Amino acid sequence: MTADGEHEWAPPGVDPARPSVARVHDALLGGVENFAADRSVAHRLKDAVPAVVDLLWCNRAFIGRVVDFLVREAGIRQFVDLGAGLPTIENTHEVAQFADPGCRVVYVDLDPVVEPHARALLGGNPYAEAITADACDVGAVLGHPALTRLIDLSRPTAILAVGLLHLLPDRADPYGLVRRYMAALPPGSYLAASNMSTSANPKAQALEAMLQATMGTGYFRDRAAVTRFFDGLELVEPGVVHFPEWHPDERVPGPLAPWEELLLGGVGRKP
Template identity: 45%
Template sequence: MASDPPEESPGQDRLSRFNTNVPHPARVYDAWLGGKDNYAADRAAAEAGLEAFPSTVKSVRANRAFLARTVEYLVAEAGIHQFLDVGTGLPSANNTHEVAQAILPESRIAYVDNDPIVLAHAQALLRGTESGATDYIDADLRDPGKILQEASRTLDFTRPVAVMLIAVLHFIPDDADPQQIVDTLMAAVPPGSHLVVSHTAKDIFPEEMAAFERAMNANTAEKVTLRDRDQVSGFFRGLDLIEPGVVQVPRWRPRSDLEASAPAVLWGGMARKPA
């Protein structure tokens, strides 16, 4: 079992909302990936999710692989050099800046998260290249205006940007209007920009996922709202979907049959903002 990391965060404002007794999605995700930057409450929530859906870890890993493939496509094929990654989570292998800057060192990335531990680790561990740039924004997806304002320190919004919403929109309930949040972000970026979304599904293994949703909502402060393929597809309204459209994340341009066959309960897709 992982030991509890030291309770540290940069700044009294972050300390004031640093509560190790309340599970945070980024730390629960870290626990599923076998990381050490989580606490007993996070591990309990992660275990509850696993009991409801035992393939959760494989699904999480498939989502990370989807992230890497989409970033590779965006840099190598779509010519995107700027990324706004909202809900970055704790550092693990193949972070957005690592994948992008390995192909194009000049790539610029603005990460966004609202957990003090994530931000502390990001500042300490997520370093960009000499020619590129990596920034870290303390903000919540529910406040897209703040995100866009602070991201402008690093990103040039007159040039195309990839907006990455990887496994984060399911933490926004319907009454918080996630569609409007997505629309606000995409309205701020120019034509040629791209949107990438992955989202936990309610219509893949529906019985197991209904149990997963109940378990997570009973054990975490950040409630989840699972959505079906049509609902996830709706986030791309007004945009041009990139083939193969909205699919289970392992089936989005997989590198191998083995990768394509990974069990995953997330819908994923990418679309381009037209002129």
């Protein structure tokens, strides 16, 4: 219910009492496309780890640098952004099309709230689309009519799995998931992947525990485990590193903040 006692309206297929990762992110970033259940989780996460909002912006900056690299240096012109979430700023299509207006981008998210908002942001952009699909169903994603209309899967394509894999426990086989995506793409395609990093920092442990308690998800992994996502691929230098260390716009100034050590990611090329 809203603050004035009215029930919150939700589109068909959306349970406003059940928090969504996409909408919790939106609430953390000060957006309005969320419900009371999402805001409750966001408040609890901020109480447990006040730097959680900084984590989200660091994640966004990493995606921007990755996409810019893939367009300008790797020659990629097609992107599939898995678990894209609600639009914020400097979205994948904006960064890619700033570098080359012909870049094609498909956003994928399981939350039905995401698609209409992403499409509103796209404003009829002929080279960008949003679809509602489960990123864990590779066939449904890559076979979706909106994706196959826009993306030529016989040409090199980048799969973005940034902010997604830490939502999957090992029993869900996230390693097999990325292998299936890459197996469907031709040589010269790229994978950008990340995961929350294990840490002895009590705040990191509190964040992992809070995610699992509130969202039923959130699985932190060490560097070796994150590097496994790139098995069979050629890792782009500097390999799997903390986000601020991956192709920084400026020299990384001194030691990382504790919260910056919670994010590990990299980019790999299919040979």
